[in-house]
Amino acid sequence: MDKRVLRQMINTKIRFVLFWSAILVSSGVRSDANDVVFRSLTSPSEKVRFLEIQRLRSDRDRLKTKLGSVAEAVVDNGQNTLLSQPLRASTVSIVDLIGGVRNEQSQEILVGLLADSNMEVSMLAVTALGSHGYDQAIDSLASLVQGEYYAANYAFRFNLVRSLIEMEQPDSHELLVEIIQDLDGQLHYHAKTFLEDLSIDDFDGDSVRFQDFEVALEQALDPNVKEVKEDQSVGDGKKAAGGFFKDSSEEPESLARMRLQPQRYYGIDIHAKRMLFILDNSSSMKDAWSGMTRLQRAKAELIKAIRELPGDVEFGVVAFNTKVYFWKSDLVEATVDNKSLAISFVQYLGYGNRTNTYSALRTALNFDSRLEAVYLLTDGKPTIGELVSHRAILNDILHRNRFRHLNLNTIGIAVDGFTRDFLQQLAAGSGGEFRQSR
Numbered sequence: 402m403d404k405r406v407l408r409q410m411i412n413t414k415i416r417f418v419l420f421w422s423a424i425l426v427s428s429g430v431r432s433d434a435n436d437v438v439f440r441s442l443t444s445p446s447e448k449v450r451f452l453e454i455q456r457l458r459s460d461r462d463r464l465k466t467k468l469g470s471v472a473e474a475v476v477d478n479g480q481n482t483l484l485s486q487p488l489r490a491s492t493v494s495i496v497d498l499i500g501g502v503r504n505e506q507s508q509e510i511l512v513g514l515l516a517d518s519n520m521e522v523s524m525l526a527v528t529a530l531g532s533h534g535y536d537q538a539i540d541s542l543a544s545l546v547q548g549e550y551y552a553a554n555y556a557f558r559f560n561l562v563r564s565l566i567e568m569e570q571p572d573s574h575e576l577l578v579e580i581i582q583d584l585d586g587q588l589h590y591h592a593k594t595f596l597e598d599l600s601i602d603d604f605d606g607d608s609v610r611f612q613d614f615e616v617a618l619e620q621a622l623d624p625n626v627k628e629v630k631e632d633q634s635v636g637d638g639k640k641a642a643g644g645f646f647k648d649s650s651e652e653p654e655s656l657a658r659m660r661l662q663p664q665r666y667y668g669i670d671i672h673a674k675r676m677l678f679i680l681d682n683s684s685s686m687k688d689a690w691s692g693m694t695r696l697q698r699a700k701a702e703l704i705k706a707i708r709e710l711p712g713d714v715e716f717g718v719v720a721f722n723t724k725v726y727f728w729k730s731d732l733v734e735a736t737v738d739n740k741s742l743a744i745s746f747v748q749y750l751g752y753g754n755r756t757n758t759y760s761a762l763r764t765a766l767n768f769d770s771r772l773e774a775v776y777l778l779t780d781g782k783p784t785i786g787e788l789v790s791h792r793a794i795l796n797d798i799l800h801r802n803r804f805r806h807l808n809l810n811t812i813g814i815a816v817d818g819f820t821r822d823f824l825q826q827l828a829a830g831s832g833g834e835f836r837q838s839r
Contacts (some may be wrong), residue, residue, distance in 0.1 A: 434734050442474035442495055444476045450491035454498060464502060471499055472510045479519035487801050488521045496522070500529030512541045520550050521804045531564025539565075539572045546580055555675075555771050557805040559588055566595050566697045571604045575614060578774075582621045586674030586773050587808060593622065666706045666776055667812045667836045673713045675732050677765055678703055680747070681779035683722040683756040688707035688780070688815070695780050695814050696752065703778075704744050710735040717768065718743050721754020721761040723785055732769040740824040758783040762798045762827075774833075775807050779824070791823040799830045809833040 440452035457464040457471070464471070478492045495515070499507050514526035530538045536786070544559060551558040563583070565573040574596065580594050596618055606612040663670040666678075680703060686696035693701075703718075710716060715732040719725060728746040733739045758779060765775045783789045788797060802809070809831035811824035821837060828835040 414833075436467075436470050438470040439474050439477075442471065442491070443477050447489060447491050451494070454491065454494050456496060458501075461502075464498065465504070468502065468506055468510060471495060472514070475499070475514065475522060475525075476517065479517055479522040482519065482521075486517070487804050488525070490800055491510060492522075493525060493800075493803065496525040496529050500533040500535075503533055503535075503677075508535050510540055511535065512538055515541060515545060520554065520557065523550060523724065524804060527557075527564050531567040534568060536568055536570045536572065539568065539570065539576060542573075543576050543579075544592050554769075555588070555773060556804060556806045558584070562588055562592055566592070569603070571607070571610060571614075574599060574603065574822075576616070578614065578617045578621050581618075587672040588773070590672040630740075664706070664709055664711070666810075666839065667702065667778075669776070669810050669812075669834045669836060671774070674713065674772045675769070675771050676776065677717045677719060677732075677768055677772055678706070679719045679721065679761050679765060679775060679777040680750070681722070681756060681758075681761075681781070682720045682750050683753050683781065683784075685756070685781045686779070686814075687752055690814065696750070699778055699814065700747050700750065703747055707735075707740050707743050707747070710740060712736065715771070716743070717759065717772075718746060719764055720747075720750050720753075721757055721764075723755045723757055724753075725757065725764045726750075726758050727764075732771060755785040756781050756783050757786040759786040759788040759794050759797075762794070762809075763801075765807060765809075766798070766801050773808060774810065776810045776812065777824075777827075778812040778814065779820075780816060782817070782820045782823075783793065791819060795823060795826055795830070798827065802831050807831060811835045813837045 403554075438453060438457070441449055444450055444453075457467065475492060475495050478488065478495070482488055482492075496511075497556065499510055501507075511526045511530050515523050517523050517526070523545075527542065529535075530542060538546065542565065545551050545557075545561060551561065562580075563575050577592055577596055581589065581596065584592055599614070601611040602610055604614065663672055665671065673801075680699060682696055686699070687694050690698050707716070707718075712735055714735045716735055717732050718728040720728075728743055756779065761777065765772070765777075782791065783794060788794045798809075809827055810833040811828045813821055813824045813835070814837075816824065821835075825835045827833070
């Protein structure tokens with residue numbers, strides 16, 4: 402029977418199990434009404450929560466006996482988190498604490514949390530199952546593909562794909578093949594790159610299973626391919642020529658390069674289908690840079706990037722100084738008219754005053770939920786806003802991005818060492834890239 406059909410047949414049963422697992426976790430009665438673990442892990446104080454996490458981490462036997470209370474604390478924290486705020490850093494650590502136990506009870510708890518009413522709790526459970534290698538939960542993860550979180554939220558899809566990659570199991574590889582044709586943009590790019598790099602060793606030496614995987618992946622990437630070519634082989638674990646593994650010499654080299662060459666912005670490859678450009682137009686951007694002002698040169702680079710956007714992507718443009726200024730409040734298609742309007746917005750930008758980097762980054766996190774990648778260009782340290790310390794901004798934005806999974810690419814123009822380090826860490830912590838222009 403086809404695996405996709407089989408998974409669809411068991412989806413209803415799995416969702417039923419997930420639902421009742423979540424109910425049992427969230428409504429379990431503690432034997433002690435004053436359970437110190439539950440009270441500590443739901444304390445208003447992050448310091449109290451982390452002290453309890455540390456105690457549990459250092460006493461594994463106590464952690465195992467208190468897993469029920471720990472799980473209840475996660476559900477309680479999720480229910481009591483304001484919609485406008487992400488889960489606290491302590492809740493992230495609590496779920497990872499559960500994952501680190503690696504026994505049957507911890508797996509049952511994490512699978513139950515997949516159905517939590519707070520999507521961020523579900524995402525943390527997905528992360529824990531992947532990072533701690535709960536390969537017996539792959540079918541439970543597969544059921545999420547049919548759920549509303551997966552369908553509606555790019556961040557959730559990213560989270561699931563990343564966890565399947567971290568599983569490093571044949572079953573997770575095969576599930577990725579099943580869903581890759583439903584992915585696009587940079588998520589499709591990363592999944593495709595990972596899958597194409599697998600060898601027979603990643604299938605425990607099972608040549609038949611690996612060959613089936615290759616055929617399925619080829620068909621997923623090109624639905625017109627119906628059968629494997631006769632010259633395909635898996636002999637020593639290397640991918641043979643044929644299908645999408647074919648030797649590039651079978652077509653003109655220049656054409657192959659054109660097909661593989663992505664668009665670039667300040668030397669950063671663009672694989673995303675939905676992106677946001679953020680441009681600093683504070684007063685310091687008046688300073689000279691290679692015969693022009695910093696802003697004039699930055700405008701020229703951004704206009705060039707906008708003009709070259711293919712028609713199948715969506716984009717947005719934001720400028721910031723003391724405040725943040727939107728061209729559009731949502732992503733728009735890269736039509737000729739929309740690109741012309743965006744270019745006009747960029748051309749007419751003037752110089753503002755101070756540098757509100759934090760507000761610009763928060764704008765990106767709260768932008769269109771389908772957004773994948775951000776390209777932030779700035780020339781100086783933050784000077785105004787709710788947060789101005791490099792460290793404070795970094796901690797806050799990277800924590801919030803746990804539940805957004807934006808690729809934050811950063812470009813620094815003549816920045817000092819502290820700001821360069823900040824931009825580098827912001828990019829590295831989100832899977833983005835940093836470039837420095839002088």
